[in-house]
Amino acid sequence: KPHQFWQTQPMPNINEMDKLKPGPIQLGVLAEVRKDPFNLIEKYEWFNVDLRNEEQAQQVYTLLKENYVEDDDNMFRFDYSIEFLRWALLPPGQYADWLVGVRVNQKLVGFISGIPVTLYIENQQNKVKMTEINFLCVHKKIRSNRLAPVLIKEITRRVHIKNMWQAVYTAGIVVPTPISQTRYYHRSLNAKKLIEVGFSSLSARQTISRQQKLYKLPEEPKTPGLRPMKKKDVAQVTKLLNEYLKNFKLYFKYTEEEVKHWFLPRKDVISTYVVEKEQGIVTDFLSFYNLPSQVINNPKHTHLKAAYSYYNVATQTPIVQLMYDALILAKNEGFDVFNALDIMDNEKFLKELMFCSGDGQLNYYLYNWKLEKDMLKPEEIGIVLV
Numbered sequence: 001k002p003h004q005f006w007q008t009q010p011m012p013n014i015n016e017m018d019k020l021k022p023g024p025i026q027l028g029v030l031a032e033v034r035k036d037p038f039n040l041i042e043k044y045e046w047f048n049v050d051l052r053n054e055e056q057a058q059q060v061y062t063l064l065k066e067n068y069v070e071d072d073d074n075m076f077r078f079d080y081s082i083e084f085l086r087w088a089l090l091p092p093g094q095y096a097d098w099l100v101g102v103r104v105n106q107k108l109v110g111f112i113s114g115i116p117v118t119l120y121i122e123n124q125q126n127k128v129k130m131t132e133i134n135f136l137c138v139h140k141k142i143r144s145n146r147l148a149p150v151l152i153k154e155i156t157r158r159v160h161i162k163n164m165w166q167a168v169y170t171a172g173i174v175v176p177t178p179i180s181q182t183r184y185y186h187r188s189l190n191a192k193k194l195i196e197v198g199f200s201s202l203s204a205r206q207t208i209s210r211q212q213k214l215y216k217l218p219e220e221p222k223t224p225g226l227r228p229m230k231k232k233d234v235a236q237v238t239k240l241l242n243e244y245l246k247n248f249k250l251y252f253k254y255t256e257e258e259v260k261h262w263f264l265p266r267k268d269v270i271s272t273y274v275v276e277k278e279q280g281i282v283t284d285f286l287s288f289y290n291l292p293s294q295v296i297n298n299p300k301h302t303h304l305k306a307a308y309s310y311y312n313v314a315t316q317t318p319i320v321q322l323m324y325d326a327l328i329l330a331k332n333e334g335f336d337v338f339n340a341l342d343i344m345d346n347e348k349f350l351k352e353l354m355f356c357s358g359d360g361q362l363n364y365y366l367y368n369w370k371l372e373k374d375m376l377k378p379e380e381i382g383i384v385l386v
């Protein structure tokens with residue numbers, strides 16, 4: 001039924017692709033935006049989640065832990081921590097009513113989030129203030145009550161009220177109309193565990209010890225001057241990042257405030273390492289975020305520890321060497337696997353560093369915007385969603 005709902009939304013559908021001109025599909029009229037929330041079915045009520053409140057944060061954590069995205073074989077489910085959710089959903093400029101919950105008898109049964117972003121689309125002229133949507137989740141027990149479309153419409157209304165008319169989001173499923181279909185790759189760090197949890201499998205000729213040898217990594221990174229990012233690096237990292245992202249057709253521009261929020265290391269959430277040369281010059285940096293998955297039923301392991309490639313900028317260090325060091329650092333931080341999409345320059349290191357392609361794809365979506373061409377290639381995507 002998704003297509004029924006999505007046909008009602010300002011997303012280009014196949015046959016009208018060619019006659020729309022690039023830019024907003026529908027022009028928003030602030031005066032016409034509904035001032036009151038959409039109606040909910042009996043006993044359901046809207047609830048703005050305050051993630052700073054421990055109890056409310058616990059409610060979101062538990063809803064996601066038990067009901068959020070699973071892999072295609074329903075063997076793993078994302079298990080975002082509370083500290084991760086605070087990082088992801090309380091960035092500078094956040095709006096209190098963009099963390100949208102639905103409750104029944106004080107229990108959280110539905111959620112959707114938005115954060116304010118400024119997205120550059122296909123060139124410097126199209127600098128669009130919009131929302132990044134994430135964490136759409138409805139409790140398994142009340143699926144097909146058509147709650148998801150209401151959550152989407154309600155957060156759309158709350159974004160429109162702020163005079164913003166576009167959104168960016170990702171999804172594993174294909175609904176009208178992806179702007180890019182990216183593929184995900186994973187690099188084994190702990191071969192034995194990946195086999196024990198069923199993430200990897202052995203072919204006839206492979207053995208666990210052969211796999212461990214194949215994916216073995218040095219104890220320490222190779223690049224001289226590689227160290228955890230500190231506050232004093234913020235200005236240089238901001239310059240490096242903004243300069244690098246201009247190479248792509250879809251990217252955010254970061255203030256120093258935003259770089260502080262998104263890149264300063266947070267234990268068990270985000271790891272960022274910089275390469276510092278003589279006189280304190282920072283020439284490169286790498287970053288990855290911590291998103292464990294619950295192993296749904298496994299006698300030996302409850303979780304898969306996964307690091308996800310975030311933003312990596314290599315101006316002096318070869319990208320393959322920088323990412324090889326990322327693998328070593330992630331291994332030393334205790335991760336079992338390192339995941340990456342084939343976006344930005346990732347193709348340059350995926351094969352050489354022995355990443356295997358995953359069985360699914362991650363689709364990028366832009367709400368209410370027609371691109372010059374219908375799709376962007378993955379290597380033209382310069383944004384990473386968590």
Ligand SMILES: COc1cccc(CC(=N)NC(=O)c2cccnc2OC2CCNCC2)c1
Pocket residue numbers: 069070071072076077078170172184185291293304306308339340341360362385386
């Ligand atoms: C291994 O445990 C999993 C638990 C749930 C889903 C998946 C497969 C999957 N859907 N993976 C991704 O979407 C993915 C693969 C590589 C890099 N980033 C990704 O997703 C990120 C970005 C989008 N929001 C979720 C996290 C795997």
